[in-house]
Amino acid sequence: CNQLKSIPGDYWYIADEFAPPCAFYLIGGHDKRVELEFLDFNIDCEEGGELSIIDGWELNNQFFPSPNDLPRNLYDERYCGINRPRRKFIASQNAALINFYVPIKGQGFTLRVKFIKNSLPCNVISITHSGTYTLKNYGIKMNCSFSFIFPSIIKTVAVNVGITSTMNFINIPQRRESLQSFFRKQLTPSLKYNSQKTGRERKKRVRMLQIDVEDEREKEGSG
Structure with missing residues (x-):
């Protein structure tokens, strides 16, 4: 039931x-x-x-x-x-x-x-199998998270969290993580970032995290 x-x-x-x-x-x-x-x-x-x-x-x-x-x-x-x-x-x-x-x-x-x-999505749970997703704080002091309910391979595309930069995005080295699924009785995969501003920042700065997600099961099947 x-x-x-x-x-x-x-x-x-x-x-x-x-x-x-x-x-x-x-x-x-x-x-x-x-x-x-x-x-x-x-x-x-x-x-x-x-x-x-x-x-x-x-x-x-x-x-x-x-x-x-x-x-x-x-x-x-x-x-x-x-x-x-x-x-x-x-x-x-x-x-x-x-x-x-x-x-x-x-x-x-x-x-x-x-x-x-929801005009300001912040915490998201996903059951879709693939795609590119972006989390933002919209210039508001808050924490955001993204949880995936399937075994996933996550590749970070860009991030602007916790530091001040003149660039729109800060590219970081590609890093893949193999995550287990809730349906395998393991911990549910989740990403979280803290978007709180430092005391030196006077302007509202948009913090973001952009990721590519693949379904690990589909990748195994294609191999």
Whole structure:
């Protein structure tokens, strides 16, 4: 009953007898945020039923993005009872996780999922297999991260992080890293950079990290 949802729409869950704990992993495009709205809700509290929403994903007992990187205190919210949560939940990035346990047969919930525009994407979780990606801080003091949910080969193209330069980019030596996949029960690959400005900088400077990503499985298959 653990499912990956990447298409907007209405989803529902109705518990069978002896239903186990389940999860919905929600993910949109890199420039999207997850918006959740409950249309119907009935999970018995006295029997230990509960639904929790995590702003991001939990994989292998790790949270992505890190709670320290989230821009607000909205990391884990829990609900039970017969009254549906009234307000909409909007994730900080393109991913959110719903964990739920519905102990009584016939109970459950209906959920509306939307993926809304994120004009300043910073923390991103990716399930795409290849491409070139750029992380920026948009001149704002904040940390950003990029997590890949597949075995990856990462090549750094350009970086401008933590130093002041007259160039738009600072080219660095090509370096490849072979990363293991969450689905192999290893740590989920993740890149993070600190974009905080030094005290000597008076202007807002855009910090960035640009990388090329390849799916390690496709490279092995072509060889």
